[in-house]
Amino acid sequence: MRRRELLQGFAAGALTFFFTTPVGSAPIVPTRPGTYPEDFNAYLKISADGRVGCFVGKVELGQGAMTVLAMLVAEELELDPAQVDMLLGDTDLCPWDMPTGGSLTMWHTAPVLRGAAAEARAALLRLASKALGAPVSDLALKDGAIWVKSAPTRRTTFGELVQGRKMERHLGKVKPKPLADCTLLGRRVPRKDALAKVSGAAKYAGDLRLPGTLHACILRPPAQGQTLVTADTSTAERVPGVRIVRDGTLLAVVHAQPDTARKALALVKGTFEGAEPDVDDVRIYQYLVDKAAPGQRVVISRGDLAAGEKRAATVVEGEYRNAYESHATLEPHTSVAKWEEGRMTVWASTQSPFVFRDAVAEALKLGQDKVRIIAQFVGGGFGGKLVGPGAIEAARIARQVPGVPIQVAWNREEDLFLDGYRPAAVVKIRSGLDAGRGAITFWDSTVAGVSQGEAELSYDMQSNRYQAPTVPGLHPLKVGAWRAPNAHTNAFARESQLDALAAKAGMDPVTLRRRLITDARLLRLLDLAVETFGWEPAPGPTGRGIGLACGAWRQGLVVAVAQVAVDKATGKVRVEHFLEAVDVGLVVNPDGARQQVEGAITMCIGQALSEEIRFKGGRILDKNFDTYLLPRFSAIPRIQVVFAENSGMATQGIGEPPVVPVAAALANAVFDATGARVTHVPFTPARVLEALKRVPTK
Amino acid sequence: MDATVSFVLNGKPVTVKNPHDRMLVWVLRDELGLTGTKVGCEAGLCGACTVLVDFEAVPSCSTTLGDVAGKSVLTIEGLAVDGRLNPVQEAFREHHAFQCGYCTSGMIMAAWAFLKKKPKATKAEIVEAMEGNICRCGAHVRILDAVESAGKNLGGVR
Ligand code: FES
Numbered sequence: 001m002r003r004r005e006l007l008q009g010f011a012a013g014a015l016t017f018f019f020t021t022p023v024g025s026a027p028i029v030p031t032r033p034g035t036y037p038e039d040f041n042a043y044l045k046i047s048a049d050g051r052v053g054c055f056v057g058k059v060e061l062g063q064g065a066m067t068v069l070a071m072l073v074a075e076e077l078e079l080d081p082a083q084v085d086m087l088l089g090d091t092d093l094c095p096w097d098m099p100t101g102g103s104l105t106m107w108h109t110a111p112v113l114r115g116a117a118a119e120a121r122a123a124l125l126r127l128a129s130k131a132l133g134a135p136v137s138d139l140a141l142k143d144g145a146i147w148v149k150s151a152p153t154r155r156t157t158f159g160e161l162v163q164g165r166k167m168e169r170h171l172g173k174v175k176p177k178p179l180a181d182c183t184l185l186g187r188r189v190p191r192k193d194a195l196a197k198v199s200g201a202a203k204y205a206g207d208l209r210l211p212g213t214l215h216a217c218i219l220r221p222p223a224q225g226q227t228l229v230t231a232d233t234s235t236a237e238r239v240p241g242v243r244i245v246r247d248g249t250l251l252a253v254v255h256a257q258p259d260t261a262r263k264a265l266a267l268v269k270g271t272f273e274g275a276e277p278d279v280d281d282v283r284i285y286q287y288l289v290d291k292a293a294p295g296q297r298v299v300i301s302r303g304d305l306a307a308g309e310k311r312a313a314t315v316v317e318g319e320y321r322n323a324y325e326s327h328a329t330l331e332p333h334t335s336v337a338k339w340e341e342g343r344m345t346v347w348a349s350t351q352s353p354f355v356f357r358d359a360v361a362e363a364l365k366l367g368q369d370k371v372r373i374i375a376q377f378v379g380g381g382f383g384g385k386l387v388g389p390g391a392i393e394a395a396r397i398a399r400q401v402p403g404v405p406i407q408v409a410w411n412r413e414e415d416l417f418l419d420g421y422r423p424a425a426v427v428k429i430r431s432g433l434d435a436g437r438g439a440i441t442f443w444d445s446t447v448a449g450v451s452q453g454e455a456e457l458s459y460d461m462q463s464n465r466y467q468a469p470t471v472p473g474l475h476p477l478k479v480g481a482w483r484a485p486n487a488h489t490n491a492f493a494r495e496s497q498l499d500a501l502a503a504k505a506g507m508d509p510v511t512l513r514r515r516l517i518t519d520a521r522l523l524r525l526l527d528l529a530v531e532t533f534g535w536e537p538a539p540g541p542t543g544r545g546i547g548l549a550c551g552a553w554r555q556g557l558v559v560a561v562a563q564v565a566v567d568k569a570t571g572k573v574r575v576e577h578f579l580e581a582v583d584v585g586l587v588v589n590p591d592g593a594r595q596q597v598e599g600a601i602t603m604c605i606g607q608a609l610s611e612e613i614r615f616k617g618g619r620i621l622d623k624n625f626d627t628y629l630l631p632r633f634s635a636i637p638r639i640q641v642v643f644a645e646n647s648g649m650a651t652q653g654i655g656e657p658p659v660v661p662v663a664a665a666l667a668n669a670v671f672d673a674t675g676a677r678v679t680h681v682p683f684t685p686a687r688v689l690e691a692l693k694r695v696p697t698k
Numbered sequence: 699m700d701a702t703v704s705f706v707l708n709g710k711p712v713t714v715k716n717p718h719d720r721m722l723v724w725v726l727r728d729e730l731g732l733t734g735t736k737v738g739c740e741a742g743l744c745g746a747c748t749v750l751v752d753f754e755a756v757p758s759c760s761t762t763l764g765d766v767a768g769k770s771v772l773t774i775e776g777l778a779v780d781g782r783l784n785p786v787q788e789a790f791r792e793h794h795a796f797q798c799g800y801c802t803s804g805m806i807m808a809a810w811a812f813l814k815k816k817p818k819a820t821k822a823e824i825v826e827a828m829e830g831n832i833c834r835c836g837a838h839v840r841i842l843d844a845v846e847s848a849g850k851n852l853g854g855v856r
């Protein structure tokens with residue numbers, strides 16, 4: 001609804017100002033593929049009625065992009081964020097952008113958008129200067145009005161100024177406001193999507209209800225990687241209103257009602273081909289190690305490992321594992337596609353409209369200009385909706401039935417089956433501490449299943465070596481990017497290993513890190529975390545159940561402190577208190593950033609304690625939330641979030657960093673509580689009991 | 699076989715011709731166009747589809763049309779009165795007790811059903827009441843705060 005109003009508003013003002021490309025015409029494309037357009041008209045449009053429209057190829061996944069991007073524009077143009085209409089993720093209307101993931105929105109898009117808004121401000125002031133006959137330096141602006149400071153009755157508005165004008169200007173000439181002059185950045189502002197979401201009005205891809213929509217349910221093989229050979233659809237076809245649509249090995253049962261389509265699908269009998277890998281969720285770790293071994297390659301190497309080992313007084317050998325984990329967004333992948341007049345439009349639940357566009361174009365052998373993706377509100381992404389197999393399915397089916405909107409909404413079983421999981425992984429580390437200073441004399445790490453991404457932190461090490469596999473197609477299951485990919489696997493291993501070294505050497509985990517950390521920012525953050533938590537560190541296990549871990553995602557730093565209680569009879573871990581101290585530079589939207597941290601901690605309590613994809617060959621055994629266990633309310637601890645004061649550094653993304661150290665902090669807390677080291681994520685009650693059995697009795 | 703079933707939906711009588719055993723969530727979303735009620739698991743496990751039937755919170759994915767014959771059904775679309783948000787909606791908005799918002803309708807409905815019975819609940823009681831509702835984004839701490847504060851504001855209502 002808002003989208004339509006917004007477009008009508010701008011289309012009606014045919015004499016709009018920052019238009020070089022009228023709405024609805026050819027897509028706005030950058031001069032070079034994969035770059036941001038330089039023309040600021042691509043981002044901002046001011047209509048004759050003075051409203052400011054902001055067009056960005058990012059998506060609102062729940063992370064608050066809609067709000068924080070509006071804040072940036074509002075800051076430069078001296079508006080209330082409510083006066084900025086956001087239109088996100090439409091590949092016809094928005095300038096090209098990267099996917100919404102990897103915590104890149106604030107890092108990549110924000111500076112471009114701020115620059116565009118600054119450019120607009122300068123242009124408006126110049127126009128006003130002419131209209132009002134006063135120098136720019138004598139003008140003030142607020143809420144869409146511009147006036148002469150010395151004579152406030154001499155005023156004009158954005159709407160009056162833009163009447164009938166068109167402007168071309170390129171980014172990079174005008175600098176955004178200096179931080180000291182900013183009044184909005186750093187303040188809590190109401191989320192722009194709040195009303196829509198609490199009233200049930202927010203439209204997700206499955207809520208579109210385009211007239212004539214048919215619902216398509218797709219025949220799935222029992223195992224990943226298999227394809228359809230034959231299908232008997234005769235019984236299904238007897239259901240009134242059912243039709244079968246085929247495109248190669250894709251077979252869909254289509255009906256006007258989603259539930260009838262689903263029921264009729266159950267009547268289709270298919271045969272499938274394709275070998276299943278001989279592996280399951282228990283044997284996967286050895287499988288990965290064996291398969292990765294021949295292609296292991298040194299990615300980082302410093303100093304002499306053998307000499308380092310000789311200097312070590314304490315040596316620890318650790319093996320750390322994590323299971324496959326699903327994104328399990330509460331909204332399963334959903335798309336609606338329509339093939340009309342030689343163009344394919346897909347309304348999608350997507351994190352990356354432009355990637356989806358290109359993928360749909362490729363799958364259908366169409367030009368990119370023949371595909372339009374329109375992102376809706378997205379019911380969670382976390383990396384899972386960076387790729388769009390569901391959108392391609394919808395488009396392939398829609399191509400067969402011209403003019404008819406086709407909805408493909410995966411159910412939970414499909415979503416768990418077709419997801420690209422966080423990869424299972426094994427990290428082996430041998431490392432040693434010297435006797436006196438607590439220096440790492442050597443650190444030898446080999447990983448199978450992921451890369452060594454973010455494996456290093458700014459810890460002083462006299463020698464080290466990191467190896468990672470180069471084998472393509474290592475995983476028997478489909479894998480993908482899961483919020484802070486690689487980083488959380490590697491942080492779990494590194495921080496657990498450090499904790500084990502400290503304990504073995506009789507040092508407390510904070511003192512050891514203070515000695516190792518070479519980066520002043522991380523050191524300050526460590527102090528902030530320890531102080532805020534109110535923790536007197538002591539060599540573990542102390543029985544108090546407090547654990548520490550540090551982590552990084554690009555320039556974003558996090559220190560986590562967790563407190564847990566472990567039921568030694570059942571192996572159940574209860575998280576009581578979780579604190580993160582976070583340094584992501586200038587925090588533009590403090591409440592939004594805090595939400596991301598709270599969410600990451602909560603999500604990763606599930607990652608650490610309960611979430612695991614069980615499988616046999618290509619068959620996924622977890623089919624719904626009865627066995628795939630997400631954290632529920634009773635699992636939620638007291639959560640504390642504190643941001644480092646660091647407004648001198650450019651804003652870093654906030655989606656991934658707080659994910660990185662969660663599982664490690666919890667594992668270290670379990671050790672502090674019990675003396676048992678859990679090394680396998682998730683540390684389910686059974687695995688905790690196993691670990692407890694290994695604790696030597698004194 | 700289609701049956702003719704009447705019930706009260708958001709305060710107004712409705713009659714639909716649908717199979718008796720069709721799940722309410724499809725009747726609401728597909729037949730009646732009320733898409734505020736979401737679908738997350740279709741098995742009574744996530745709470746995204748929660749609606750109130752005679753003021754009891756139920757998963758509409760596991761409640762049939764026949765089950766609500768002659769009863770009163772309240773969905774997220776029926777909570778606001780004359781464009782004024784219900785106190786629970788207001789509290790969710792105030793606390794930003796959502797991220798993606800996909801669980802939000804169900805959360806609000808579950809909380810409203812609970813608070814109607816017990817506005818002065820303890821945190822532990824709220825946790826228990828909300829346990830059937832999943833939030834993947836991890837908005838839990840804010841949802842609990844929002845429900846608690848809505849309860850306080852509700853003190854004496856009805
Ligand atoms: S969709 Fe009904 S409980 Fe999940």
Ligand code: FES
Nearest residue numbers: 797801833834835
């Ligand atoms: S806000 Fe996304 S599932 Fe709750």
